[in-house]
Amino acid sequence: MLSVDIFSRVPIYQQVIDGIKDQIRIGIYKQGDQIPSIRELSVGLNVNPNTISKAYLELERSGILSAAIGKGYYVTPDAQERINRMTASSEKETLQVAAEKLANAGIPEEEVLELIRQVYQNQTRGNQT
Amino acid sequence: MLSVDIFSRVPIYQQVIDGIKDQIRIGIYKQGDQIPSIRELSVGLNVNPNTISKAYLELERSGILSAAIGKGYYVTPDAQERINRMTASSEKETLQVAAEKLANAGIPEEEVLELIRQVYQNQTRGNQT
Amino acid sequence: MLSVDIFSRVPIYQQVIDGIKDQIRIGIYKQGDQIPSIRELSVGLNVNPNTISKAYLELERSGILSAAIGKGYYVTPDAQERINRMTASSEKETLQVAAEKLANAGIPEEEVLELIRQVYQNQTRGNQT
Amino acid sequence: MLSVDIFSRVPIYQQVIDGIKDQIRIGIYKQGDQIPSIRELSVGLNVNPNTISKAYLELERSGILSAAIGKGYYVTPDAQERINRMTASSEKETLQVAAEKLANAGIPEEEVLELIRQVYQNQTRGNQT
Protein backbone atom coordinates (compact mmCIF):
# COMPACT_ATOMS: atom_id res chain seq x y z
CA MET A 1 0.00 0.00 0.00
CA LEU A 2 2.77 2.41 1.00
CA SER A 3 5.28 2.92 -1.78
CA VAL A 4 8.40 4.90 -2.47
CA ASP A 5 9.91 6.49 -5.57
CA ILE A 6 13.68 6.39 -5.42
CA PHE A 7 13.95 8.78 -8.40
CA SER A 8 11.86 11.48 -6.75
CA ARG A 9 13.61 14.63 -5.48
CA VAL A 10 11.68 14.31 -2.26
CA PRO A 11 13.82 12.29 0.14
CA ILE A 12 12.78 8.71 0.80
CA TYR A 13 12.41 9.30 4.54
CA GLN A 14 10.03 12.18 3.76
CA GLN A 15 8.02 9.96 1.44
CA VAL A 16 7.72 7.43 4.27
CA ILE A 17 6.61 10.17 6.67
CA ASP A 18 3.98 11.38 4.21
CA GLY A 19 2.89 7.83 3.47
CA ILE A 20 2.36 6.89 7.11
CA LYS A 21 0.51 10.14 7.76
CA ASP A 22 -1.74 9.42 4.79
CA GLN A 23 -2.46 5.90 6.00
CA ILE A 24 -3.41 7.24 9.42
CA ARG A 25 -5.52 9.99 7.86
CA ILE A 26 -7.37 7.43 5.72
CA GLY A 27 -7.86 5.16 8.69
CA ILE A 28 -5.66 2.24 7.69
CA TYR A 29 -3.87 2.64 11.02
CA LYS A 30 -5.95 3.80 13.96
CA GLN A 31 -4.94 5.14 17.36
CA GLY A 32 -3.24 2.48 19.44
CA ASP A 33 -2.41 0.34 16.39
CA GLN A 34 1.09 -0.99 15.95
CA ILE A 35 2.62 -0.05 12.62
CA PRO A 36 5.07 -2.23 10.69
CA SER A 37 8.42 -2.60 12.41
CA ILE A 38 11.43 -0.77 11.00
CA ARG A 39 12.85 -4.02 9.63
CA GLU A 40 9.53 -5.11 8.17
CA LEU A 41 8.97 -1.88 6.26
CA SER A 42 12.64 -1.82 5.32
CA VAL A 43 12.38 -5.11 3.44
CA GLY A 44 8.87 -4.32 2.19
CA LEU A 45 9.97 -1.07 0.55
CA ASN A 46 13.50 -2.23 -0.21
CA VAL A 47 14.86 0.70 1.75
CA ASN A 48 17.63 0.77 4.33
CA PRO A 49 16.42 0.39 7.94
CA ASN A 50 18.22 3.60 8.92
CA THR A 51 16.07 5.52 6.46
CA ILE A 52 12.85 4.07 7.87
CA SER A 53 14.12 4.75 11.37
CA LYS A 54 14.72 8.39 10.49
CA ALA A 55 11.12 8.69 9.29
CA TYR A 56 9.69 7.00 12.38
CA LEU A 57 11.79 9.17 14.71
CA GLU A 58 10.48 12.29 12.99
CA LEU A 59 6.90 11.03 13.32
CA GLU A 60 7.57 10.36 16.99
CA ARG A 61 8.84 13.89 17.48
CA SER A 62 5.63 15.15 15.85
CA GLY A 63 3.58 13.20 18.39
CA ILE A 64 2.09 10.90 15.76
CA LEU A 65 3.90 7.72 16.77
CA SER A 66 5.24 6.43 20.08
CA ALA A 67 8.12 3.99 20.31
CA ALA A 68 7.93 1.10 22.75
CA ILE A 69 11.52 -0.07 22.78
CA GLY A 70 11.69 -3.78 22.15
CA LYS A 71 8.04 -3.89 21.09
CA GLY A 72 7.53 -1.55 18.16
CA TYR A 73 5.97 1.75 17.11
CA TYR A 74 2.36 2.62 17.91
CA VAL A 75 -0.06 5.28 16.67
CA THR A 76 -0.72 7.88 19.37
CA PRO A 77 -4.27 8.59 20.56
CA ASP A 78 -4.36 12.05 18.98
CA ALA A 79 -2.42 11.21 15.82
CA GLN A 80 -5.25 11.89 13.41
CA GLU A 81 -6.07 15.20 15.01
CA ARG A 82 -2.43 16.30 15.00
CA ILE A 83 -2.03 15.38 11.36
CA ASN A 84 -5.07 17.37 10.34
CA ARG A 85 -4.02 20.33 12.44
CA MET A 86 -0.45 20.33 11.13
CA THR A 87 -1.58 19.91 7.54
CA ALA A 88 -4.14 22.68 7.83
CA SER A 89 -1.73 25.23 9.21
CA SER A 90 1.11 24.50 6.80
CA GLU A 91 -1.05 24.21 3.71
CA LYS A 92 -2.95 27.38 4.54
CA GLU A 93 0.38 29.16 4.60
CA THR A 94 1.38 27.63 1.25
CA LEU A 95 -1.96 28.51 -0.28
CA GLN A 96 -1.78 32.11 0.85
CA VAL A 97 1.74 32.61 -0.49
CA ALA A 98 0.70 31.09 -3.82
CA ALA A 99 -2.38 33.30 -3.97
CA GLU A 100 -0.27 36.39 -3.33
CA LYS A 101 2.04 35.51 -6.18
CA LEU A 102 -0.92 34.87 -8.49
CA ALA A 103 -2.39 38.23 -7.53
CA ASN A 104 0.97 39.85 -8.25
CA ALA A 105 1.12 38.09 -11.61
CA GLY A 106 -2.20 39.66 -12.53
CA ILE A 107 -4.41 36.58 -12.24
CA PRO A 108 -7.92 37.83 -11.39
CA GLU A 109 -9.45 36.85 -8.05
CA GLU A 110 -12.40 35.07 -9.66
CA GLU A 111 -10.10 32.75 -11.60
CA VAL A 112 -8.35 31.68 -8.40
CA LEU A 113 -11.63 31.18 -6.55
CA GLU A 114 -12.87 29.03 -9.42
CA LEU A 115 -9.72 26.90 -9.16
CA ILE A 116 -10.49 26.24 -5.49
CA ARG A 117 -14.10 25.37 -6.25
CA GLN A 118 -13.02 22.82 -8.84
CA VAL A 119 -10.64 21.18 -6.39
CA TYR A 120 -13.42 20.81 -3.84
CA GLN A 121 -15.84 19.45 -6.44
CA ASN A 122 -13.38 16.76 -7.53
CA GLN A 123 -12.65 16.01 -3.89
CA THR A 124 -16.33 15.42 -3.16
CA ARG A 125 -16.65 13.07 -6.12
CA GLY A 126 -13.54 11.23 -4.99
CA ASN A 127 -14.99 10.70 -1.53
CA GLN A 128 -18.30 9.46 -2.91
CA THR A 129 -16.55 6.70 -4.85
CA MET B 1 16.49 46.00 -1.73
CA LEU B 2 17.54 42.51 -2.77
CA SER B 3 18.67 40.40 0.15
CA VAL B 4 19.73 36.84 0.87
CA ASP B 5 19.37 34.51 3.87
CA ILE B 6 22.19 31.97 4.14
CA PHE B 7 20.18 29.92 6.66
CA SER B 8 17.18 29.49 4.38
CA ARG B 9 16.55 26.03 2.90
CA VAL B 10 16.02 27.68 -0.48
CA PRO B 11 19.41 27.82 -2.21
CA ILE B 12 21.08 31.22 -2.44
CA TYR B 13 21.17 31.15 -6.26
CA GLN B 14 17.39 30.57 -6.20
CA GLN B 15 16.91 33.46 -3.80
CA VAL B 16 18.82 35.67 -6.24
CA ILE B 17 16.67 34.46 -9.15
CA ASP B 18 13.49 35.17 -7.20
CA GLY B 19 14.80 38.55 -6.08
CA ILE B 20 15.66 39.73 -9.60
CA LYS B 21 12.31 38.51 -10.91
CA ASP B 22 10.55 40.42 -8.15
CA GLN B 23 12.46 43.60 -8.93
CA ILE B 24 11.52 43.33 -12.61
CA ARG B 25 7.89 42.61 -11.73
CA ILE B 26 7.72 45.64 -9.45
CA GLY B 27 9.36 47.80 -12.12
CA ILE B 28 12.67 48.53 -10.43
CA TYR B 29 14.34 47.17 -13.56
CA LYS B 30 12.53 47.79 -16.86
CA GLN B 31 13.05 46.22 -20.28
CA GLY B 32 16.42 47.20 -21.68
CA ASP B 33 17.82 48.14 -18.26
CA GLN B 34 21.21 46.83 -17.25
CA ILE B 35 21.17 44.96 -13.95
CA PRO B 36 24.04 44.98 -11.43
CA SER B 37 27.17 43.15 -12.56
CA ILE B 38 28.01 39.79 -11.06
CA ARG B 39 30.89 41.33 -9.15
CA GLU B 40 28.76 44.20 -7.85
CA LEU B 41 25.98 41.95 -6.58
CA SER B 42 28.50 39.49 -5.22
CA VAL B 43 30.04 42.17 -3.04
CA GLY B 44 26.70 43.76 -2.18
CA LEU B 45 25.14 40.51 -0.99
CA ASN B 46 28.34 38.97 0.35
CA VAL B 47 27.81 35.96 -1.86
CA ASN B 48 30.25 33.97 -3.98
CA PRO B 49 30.36 35.33 -7.57
CA ASN B 50 29.83 31.81 -8.93
CA THR B 51 26.51 31.72 -7.13
CA ILE B 52 25.37 35.02 -8.71
CA SER B 53 26.58 33.79 -12.09
CA LYS B 54 24.54 30.62 -11.72
CA ALA B 55 21.43 32.71 -11.04
CA TYR B 56 22.04 35.04 -14.00
CA LEU B 57 22.62 32.12 -16.37
CA GLU B 58 19.37 30.56 -15.24
CA LEU B 59 17.55 33.86 -15.82
CA GLU B 60 19.13 34.08 -19.27
CA ARG B 61 17.93 30.55 -20.08
CA SER B 62 14.41 31.64 -19.06
CA GLY B 63 14.55 34.56 -21.48
CA ILE B 64 14.37 37.17 -18.72
CA LEU B 65 17.93 38.45 -19.06
CA SER B 66 20.23 38.61 -22.03
CA ALA B 67 24.00 38.72 -21.70
CA ALA B 68 26.07 41.22 -23.64
CA ILE B 69 29.44 39.61 -23.41
CA GLY B 70 31.86 41.83 -21.60
CA LYS B 71 29.20 44.48 -21.02
CA GLY B 72 26.80 42.89 -18.56
CA TYR B 73 23.26 41.54 -18.29
CA TYR B 74 20.15 43.34 -19.63
CA VAL B 75 16.43 42.87 -19.06
CA THR B 76 14.77 41.43 -22.16
CA PRO B 77 11.80 43.20 -23.78
CA ASP B 78 9.31 40.54 -22.76
CA ALA B 79 10.79 39.82 -19.34
CA GLN B 80 7.79 41.05 -17.38
CA GLU B 81 5.35 39.04 -19.46
CA ARG B 82 7.44 35.88 -19.20
CA ILE B 83 7.73 36.23 -15.45
CA ASN B 84 3.98 36.61 -15.03
CA ARG B 85 3.29 33.65 -17.29
CA MET B 86 5.79 31.37 -15.51
CA THR B 87 4.58 32.43 -12.08
CA ALA B 88 0.94 31.90 -12.98
CA SER B 89 1.38 28.35 -14.21
CA SER B 90 3.62 27.17 -11.38
CA GLU B 91 1.70 28.87 -8.58
CA LYS B 92 -1.65 27.59 -9.88
CA GLU B 93 -0.25 24.10 -9.52
CA THR B 94 1.00 24.82 -5.99
CA LEU B 95 -2.33 26.34 -5.04
CA GLN B 96 -4.31 23.36 -6.28
CA VAL B 97 -2.16 20.85 -4.46
CA ALA B 98 -2.47 22.86 -1.23
CA ALA B 99 -6.24 23.11 -1.67
CA GLU B 100 -6.50 19.34 -2.11
CA LYS B 101 -4.60 18.73 1.10
CA LEU B 102 -6.78 21.23 2.96
CA ALA B 103 -9.89 19.48 1.63
CA ASN B 104 -8.48 16.16 2.85
CA ALA B 105 -7.75 17.66 6.26
CA GLY B 106 -11.41 18.59 6.55
CA ILE B 107 -11.11 22.34 6.03
CA PRO B 108 -14.43 23.51 4.55
CA GLU B 109 -14.47 25.05 1.07
CA GLU B 110 -15.85 28.36 2.29
CA GLU B 111 -12.92 28.84 4.69
CA VAL B 112 -10.43 28.38 1.86
CA LEU B 113 -12.34 30.72 -0.45
CA GLU B 114 -12.37 33.32 2.31
CA LEU B 115 -8.58 32.97 2.67
CA ILE B 116 -8.20 33.76 -1.02
CA ARG B 117 -10.50 36.75 -0.77
CA GLN B 118 -8.49 38.16 2.10
CA VAL B 119 -5.26 37.80 0.16
CA TYR B 120 -6.74 39.73 -2.75
CA GLN B 121 -8.10 42.42 -0.47
CA ASN B 122 -4.73 42.99 1.19
CA GLN B 123 -3.09 42.89 -2.20
CA THR B 124 -5.31 45.69 -3.48
CA ARG B 125 -4.53 47.84 -0.48
CA GLY B 126 -0.84 47.11 -0.88
CA ASN B 127 -0.86 48.21 -4.50
CA GLN B 128 -2.65 51.42 -3.67
CA THR B 129 0.14 52.42 -1.33
CA MET C 1 -1.25 -0.17 42.43
CA LEU C 2 1.91 -1.11 40.55
CA SER C 3 1.78 -0.06 36.93
CA VAL C 4 4.03 0.00 33.91
CA ASP C 5 4.38 2.33 30.90
CA ILE C 6 5.63 0.57 27.78
CA PHE C 7 6.40 3.94 26.12
CA SER C 8 8.68 5.13 28.91
CA ARG C 9 12.42 5.30 28.22
CA VAL C 10 13.03 3.56 31.53
CA PRO C 11 13.06 -0.19 30.85
CA ILE C 12 10.05 -2.16 32.03
CA TYR C 13 12.13 -4.41 34.31
CA GLN C 14 13.46 -1.24 35.98
CA GLN C 15 9.94 0.10 36.39
CA VAL C 16 9.01 -3.14 38.12
CA ILE C 17 12.06 -2.89 40.40
CA ASP C 18 11.17 0.70 41.32
CA GLY C 19 7.54 -0.22 41.83
CA ILE C 20 8.26 -3.08 44.21
CA LYS C 21 10.73 -0.94 46.15
CA ASP C 22 8.12 1.77 46.48
CA GLN C 23 5.52 -0.66 47.72
CA ILE C 24 7.92 -1.95 50.37
CA ARG C 25 8.88 1.58 51.36
CA ILE C 26 5.24 2.57 51.75
CA GLY C 27 4.56 -0.58 53.76
CA ILE C 28 2.28 -2.42 51.33
CA TYR C 29 4.67 -5.34 51.62
CA LYS C 30 6.38 -5.83 54.97
CA GLN C 31 9.35 -7.96 55.95
CA GLY C 32 8.53 -11.64 55.54
CA ASP C 33 5.59 -10.97 53.21
CA GLN C 34 5.33 -12.95 50.01
CA ILE C 35 5.08 -10.77 46.93
CA PRO C 36 3.04 -11.65 43.84
CA SER C 37 4.40 -14.55 41.80
CA ILE C 38 6.13 -13.90 38.50
CA ARG C 39 3.18 -15.38 36.65
CA GLU C 40 0.66 -13.33 38.62
CA LEU C 41 2.43 -10.02 38.05
CA SER C 42 3.11 -10.94 34.44
CA VAL C 43 -0.59 -11.33 33.78
CA GLY C 44 -1.56 -8.37 35.93
CA LEU C 45 0.80 -5.96 34.20
CA ASN C 46 0.58 -7.57 30.77
CA VAL C 47 4.33 -7.97 30.74
CA ASN C 48 6.50 -10.87 29.60
CA PRO C 49 7.30 -13.19 32.55
CA ASN C 50 11.01 -13.04 31.68
CA THR C 51 10.90 -9.31 32.31
CA ILE C 52 9.34 -9.76 35.76
CA SER C 53 11.85 -12.49 36.51
CA LYS C 54 14.71 -10.17 35.59
CA ALA C 55 13.39 -7.57 38.02
CA TYR C 56 12.94 -10.07 40.86
CA LEU C 57 16.45 -11.49 40.36
CA GLU C 58 17.85 -7.98 40.53
CA LEU C 59 15.91 -7.31 43.75
CA GLU C 60 17.21 -10.56 45.16
CA ARG C 61 20.78 -9.56 44.32
CA SER C 62 20.18 -6.29 46.18
CA GLY C 63 19.09 -8.21 49.28
CA ILE C 64 15.54 -6.87 49.14
CA LEU C 65 13.86 -10.11 48.16
CA SER C 66 14.77 -13.69 48.85
CA ALA C 67 13.62 -16.57 46.70
CA ALA C 68 12.17 -19.70 48.22
CA ILE C 69 12.55 -22.08 45.35
CA GLY C 70 9.21 -23.33 44.18
CA LYS C 71 7.39 -21.22 46.76
CA GLY C 72 7.91 -17.64 45.58
CA TYR C 73 9.69 -14.44 46.57
CA TYR C 74 9.66 -12.94 50.08
CA VAL C 75 10.61 -9.53 51.47
CA THR C 76 13.83 -9.73 53.47
CA PRO C 77 13.97 -8.53 57.11
CA ASP C 78 16.17 -5.56 56.29
CA ALA C 79 14.53 -4.68 52.96
CA GLN C 80 13.21 -1.32 54.04
CA GLU C 81 16.49 -0.25 55.52
CA ARG C 82 18.45 -1.33 52.45
CA ILE C 83 16.08 0.52 50.15
CA ASN C 84 16.42 3.73 52.12
CA ARG C 85 20.20 3.42 52.23
CA MET C 86 20.49 2.74 48.48
CA THR C 87 18.09 5.51 47.59
CA ALA C 88 19.84 8.02 49.80
CA SER C 89 23.27 7.48 48.32
CA SER C 90 22.20 7.46 44.69
CA GLU C 91 19.76 10.35 44.96
CA LYS C 92 22.26 12.50 46.83
CA GLU C 93 24.57 12.07 43.89
CA THR C 94 21.81 12.98 41.42
CA LEU C 95 20.83 15.99 43.48
CA GLN C 96 24.37 17.32 43.64
CA VAL C 97 24.92 16.99 39.91
CA ALA C 98 21.65 18.78 39.22
CA ALA C 99 22.56 21.54 41.66
CA GLU C 100 25.91 22.04 39.94
CA LYS C 101 24.23 22.44 36.58
CA LEU C 102 21.73 24.89 38.02
CA ALA C 103 24.57 26.91 39.52
CA ASN C 104 26.27 26.94 36.12
CA ALA C 105 23.06 28.07 34.45
CA GLY C 106 22.99 31.06 36.77
CA ILE C 107 20.16 29.97 39.07
CA PRO C 108 20.76 31.64 42.45
CA GLU C 109 21.42 29.46 45.50
CA GLU C 110 18.40 30.79 47.37
CA GLU C 111 16.05 29.73 44.56
CA VAL C 112 17.35 26.18 44.72
CA LEU C 113 17.15 26.05 48.51
CA GLU C 114 13.55 27.28 48.29
CA LEU C 115 12.77 24.47 45.82
CA ILE C 116 14.02 21.93 48.36
CA ARG C 117 12.00 23.51 51.15
CA GLN C 118 8.84 23.31 49.07
CA VAL C 119 9.44 19.65 48.32
CA TYR C 120 9.78 18.90 52.03
CA GLN C 121 6.69 20.92 52.87
CA ASN C 122 4.56 19.05 50.33
CA GLN C 123 6.07 15.81 51.51
CA THR C 124 5.02 16.46 55.08
CA ARG C 125 1.48 17.26 54.04
CA GLY C 126 1.41 14.13 51.87
CA ASN C 127 2.47 11.94 54.77
CA GLN C 128 -0.16 13.40 57.06
CA THR C 129 -2.89 12.35 54.66
CA MET D 1 38.87 20.85 24.16
CA LEU D 2 35.75 18.80 23.41
CA SER D 3 36.26 15.12 24.08
CA VAL D 4 34.31 11.92 23.96
CA ASP D 5 34.34 8.71 25.98
CA ILE D 6 33.46 5.73 23.82
CA PHE D 7 33.07 3.50 26.89
CA SER D 8 30.48 5.73 28.51
CA ARG D 9 26.84 4.57 28.56
CA VAL D 10 25.80 8.01 27.43
CA PRO D 11 25.66 7.91 23.63
CA ILE D 12 28.44 9.66 21.74
CA TYR D 13 26.04 11.99 19.95
CA GLN D 14 24.68 13.05 23.35
CA GLN D 15 28.18 13.70 24.62
CA VAL D 16 28.78 15.90 21.59
CA ILE D 17 25.52 17.78 22.24
CA ASP D 18 26.48 18.34 25.87
CA GLY D 19 30.02 19.31 24.90
CA ILE D 20 28.94 21.94 22.38
CA LYS D 21 26.40 23.35 24.83
CA ASP D 22 29.11 23.58 27.47
CA GLN D 23 31.46 25.37 25.10
CA ILE D 24 28.77 27.89 24.25
CA ARG D 25 27.88 28.33 27.92
CA ILE D 26 31.53 28.97 28.80
CA GLY D 27 31.87 31.40 25.92
CA ILE D 28 34.27 29.47 23.69
CA TYR D 29 31.74 29.84 20.88
CA LYS D 30 29.69 33.03 20.83
CA GLN D 31 26.54 33.94 18.94
CA GLY D 32 27.20 34.13 15.21
CA ASP D 33 30.36 32.04 15.45
CA GLN D 34 30.87 29.15 13.08
CA ILE D 35 31.53 25.89 14.88
CA PRO D 36 33.78 23.11 13.52
CA SER D 37 32.37 21.41 10.43
CA ILE D 38 30.95 17.92 10.72
CA ARG D 39 33.97 16.46 8.98
CA GLU D 40 36.43 18.47 11.05
CA LEU D 41 34.96 17.38 14.38
CA SER D 42 34.56 13.86 13.01
CA VAL D 43 38.31 13.48 12.46
CA GLY D 44 39.15 15.51 15.57
CA LEU D 45 37.15 13.21 17.85
CA ASN D 46 37.68 10.08 15.77
CA VAL D 47 33.94 9.66 15.48
CA ASN D 48 31.85 8.87 12.42
CA PRO D 49 30.49 11.96 10.61
CA ASN D 50 26.95 10.60 10.86
CA THR D 51 27.21 10.67 14.64
CA ILE D 52 28.38 14.29 14.66
CA SER D 53 25.64 15.14 12.18
CA LYS D 54 23.03 13.64 14.49
CA ALA D 55 24.28 15.82 17.34
CA TYR D 56 24.31 18.99 15.22
CA LEU D 57 20.81 18.30 13.88
CA GLU D 58 19.53 17.93 17.42
CA LEU D 59 21.19 21.20 18.42
CA GLU D 60 19.61 22.86 15.41
CA ARG D 61 16.19 21.56 16.42
CA SER D 62 16.78 23.07 19.86
CA GLY D 63 17.47 26.46 18.29
CA ILE D 64 21.09 26.51 19.43
CA LEU D 65 22.71 26.08 16.01
CA SER D 66 21.67 27.07 12.49
CA ALA D 67 22.85 25.21 9.41
CA ALA D 68 23.91 27.18 6.35
CA ILE D 69 24.01 24.45 3.73
CA GLY D 70 27.32 24.46 1.92
CA LYS D 71 28.82 26.85 4.48
CA GLY D 72 28.62 25.26 7.92
CA TYR D 73 26.90 25.46 11.28
CA TYR D 74 26.59 28.70 13.22
CA VAL D 75 25.67 29.57 16.82
CA THR D 76 22.26 31.27 16.96
CA PRO D 77 21.87 34.73 18.54
CA ASP D 78 19.95 33.38 21.53
CA ALA D 79 21.87 30.14 21.97
CA GLN D 80 23.28 30.97 25.39
CA GLU D 81 19.92 32.06 26.73
CA ARG D 82 18.20 28.96 25.38
CA ILE D 83 20.81 26.69 26.91
CA ASN D 84 20.45 28.27 30.32
CA ARG D 85 16.67 28.19 30.12
CA MET D 86 16.56 24.56 29.00
CA THR D 87 19.10 23.49 31.60
CA ALA D 88 17.31 25.31 34.38
CA SER D 89 13.92 23.77 33.68
CA SER D 90 15.15 20.21 33.22
CA GLU D 91 17.57 20.24 36.14
CA LYS D 92 15.00 21.80 38.46
CA GLU D 93 12.74 18.88 37.62
CA THR D 94 15.55 16.39 38.29
CA LEU D 95 16.43 18.09 41.54
CA GLN D 96 12.86 18.06 42.79
CA VAL D 97 12.38 14.39 42.00
CA ALA D 98 15.64 13.55 43.77
CA ALA D 99 14.65 15.63 46.78
CA GLU D 100 11.31 13.85 47.01
CA LYS D 101 13.01 10.49 47.02
CA LEU D 102 15.45 11.65 49.69
CA ALA D 103 12.55 12.89 51.79
CA ASN D 104 10.85 9.54 51.36
CA ALA D 105 14.06 7.76 52.35
CA GLY D 106 14.03 9.69 55.61
CA ILE D 107 16.89 12.10 54.89
CA PRO D 108 16.22 15.22 56.97
CA GLU D 109 15.59 18.51 55.15
CA GLU D 110 18.57 20.24 56.76
CA GLU D 111 20.96 17.60 55.40
CA VAL D 112 19.71 18.18 51.85
CA LEU D 113 19.88 21.95 52.19
CA GLU D 114 23.45 21.62 53.42
CA LEU D 115 24.31 19.54 50.36
CA ILE D 116 23.05 22.35 48.13
CA ARG D 117 25.01 24.96 50.06
CA GLN D 118 28.20 22.98 49.62
CA VAL D 119 27.67 22.69 45.88
CA TYR D 120 27.24 26.45 45.59
CA GLN D 121 30.30 27.11 47.74
CA ASN D 122 32.50 24.90 45.57
CA GLN D 123 31.00 26.49 42.49
CA THR D 124 31.94 29.97 43.67
CA ARG D 125 35.49 28.90 44.39
CA GLY D 126 35.67 27.28 40.95
CA ASN D 127 34.58 30.49 39.27
CA GLN D 128 37.07 32.56 41.22
CA THR D 129 39.96 30.44 39.97
Next chain:
DNA sequence: GTGGTCTAGACCACC
Protein backbone atom coordinates in the same frame (compact mmCIF):
# COMPACT_ATOMS: atom_id res chain seq x y z
C1' DG E 1 35.15 23.13 0.86
C1' DT E 2 29.95 22.50 3.29
C1' DG E 3 25.69 19.89 4.94
C1' DG E 4 21.96 16.18 3.54
C1' DT E 5 20.69 11.61 2.18
C1' DC E 6 21.33 6.87 1.80
C1' DT E 7 23.27 2.17 1.95
C1' DA E 8 25.08 -2.06 4.22
C1' DG E 9 25.75 -3.92 8.11
C1' DA E 10 27.35 -4.45 13.05
C1' DC E 11 26.28 -4.55 18.01
C1' DC E 12 23.53 -3.46 21.97
C1' DA E 13 19.71 -3.56 25.49
C1' DC E 14 15.30 -4.90 25.93
C1' DC E 15 10.97 -7.79 25.40
Next chain:
DNA sequence: GTGGTCTAGACCACC
Protein backbone atom coordinates in the same frame (compact mmCIF):
# COMPACT_ATOMS: atom_id res chain seq x y z
C1' DG F 1 11.53 -10.53 17.81
C1' DT F 2 11.96 -4.86 18.77
C1' DG F 3 14.15 -0.09 18.56
C1' DG F 4 18.79 2.68 19.34
C1' DT F 5 23.51 3.61 18.26
C1' DC F 6 27.41 3.56 15.47
C1' DT F 7 30.69 2.75 11.65
C1' DA F 8 32.47 3.21 6.88
C1' DG F 9 31.74 5.15 3.02
C1' DA F 10 29.13 6.71 -1.20
C1' DC F 11 26.79 10.39 -3.78
C1' DC F 12 24.38 14.71 -4.13
C1' DA F 13 23.45 19.84 -4.33
C1' DC F 14 25.32 23.86 -2.99
C1' DC F 15 28.95 27.51 -1.99
